[in-house]
Amino acid sequence: AQTVTQSQPEMSVQEAETVTLSCTYDTSESNYYLFWYKQPPSRQMILVIRQEAYKQQNATENRFSVNFQKAAKSFSLKISDSQLGDTAMYFCAFMTRGSSNTGKLIFGQGTTLQVKP
């Protein structure tokens, strides 16, 4: 069974600085997707970034980038130039590809990020 672990329950960062959120996962699959979702106080789940496991290049979306280490099963999220609106809970999620997949997302426990002015 796949598992996703986020070992940092809470983190804080000063506005305009950079912060990295950690995520590790466990799977025997070789073909899968990884995601970071953001959940602000409104509780809406918002997709931040996604990575396909067969791609070696790390995904980037504006100020958000990932460090994907497939051998280590690590998928960290880096937020550059942090803004007050980045304050939210961040969830790492895993989905297998291939015939065994039913579209199920497996989420980590979440990391609460506070951006301080």
Next chain:
Amino acid sequence: NAGVMQNPRHLVRRRGQEARLRCSPMKGHSHVYWYRQLPEEGLKFMVYLQKENIIDESGMPKERFSAEFPKEGPSILRIQQVVRGDSAAYFCASSPTRGAGSDTQYFGPGTRLTVL
């Protein structure tokens, strides 16, 4: 293009009553997923449906919970005889094709169920 819609946003029920949660997927999406988020926890998969079919219900409790996605109308998650432990946020997500492809799930705003 409207996003995934869920209603009601907040639902209060007394123990033993029934709760009905509705989800309308994004236009053009035919795949719906339900997740439950208990306080201070991550989301847990409950069920995956396509139109008129349940594809994977491995995360759904065996009793009191059911889900449907009829040919016409929204997907419904139904909880019978609710108990306090059912209090949670229930999220619906949709995707345009089966999740095994390259498609991403887009989430609705959630329904917060409180059982008194």
